[in-house]
Amino acid sequence: MTDTADATVAEPGKSRIGRLMPLLLPVLAMGGGAASTYLGFWSPLALISSSEAPAEAHAAGPEIAFVDVPRIVLTVPGERTQTLALTVMIEVAPEAKAQALALMPRITDSYNGFLSRIDSSAFSRRGILEIIRAELATRTRFVLGDDAVRDLLITEFRIQ
Numbered sequence: 001m002t003d004t005a006d007a008t009v010a011e012p013g014k015s016r017i018g019r020l021m022p023l024l025l026p027v028l029a030m031g032g033g034a035a036s037t038y039l040g041f042w043s044p045l046a047l048i049s050s051s052e053a054p055a056e057a058h059a060a061g062p063e064i065a066f067v068d069v070p071r072i073v074l075t076v077p078g079e080r081t082q083t084l085a086l087t088v089m090i091e092v093a094p095e096a097k098a099q100a101l102a103l104m105p106r107i108t109d110s111y112n113g114f115l116s117r118i119d120s121s122a123f124s125r126r127g128i129l130e131i132i133r134a135e136l137a138t139r140t141r142f143v144l145g146d147d148a149v150r151d152l153l154i155t156e157f158r159i160q
Helices: 016-038 044-048 052-059 094-102 104-116 120-124 128-144
Strands: 065-076 082-092 149-159
Touching: 065 094, 065 104, 065 149, 082 094, 082 104, 082 120, 082 128, 094 104, 094 128, 104 128, 120 128, 128 149
Parallel strands: none
Antiparallel strands: 065 082, 082 149
């Protein structure tokens, strides 16, 4: 009989990269983290420090002043008797606060004129608050000027 040699299939040996992969991946990750920290993309100290840095950045921001507009209470014309209560604050530049206080009667007059002309059915529609806010901001800018007014905040909007 013929001697047959046992044919053993030789397993291909792992390449050097395959054997070094468990060591290379952590080294590459640490190198990438160190490089991103060195380049200033992020800071490990910012992650573990307290929230003092955002407060300092906020305090260094532009100065603002808020002016309260007297509460407006109107009867909404329509089939049902409804009452609109609206409270607004105007965000102005600090140097324009005195001007805003002096012209407050004009501001409230423009608000009352606009709000009294809104149809009662409009209050039940979606997006009415954004429309009212935009219109009141436009009327405030018309009275005080574009440079004085930064924003308009509606603090109370109630229909009863």
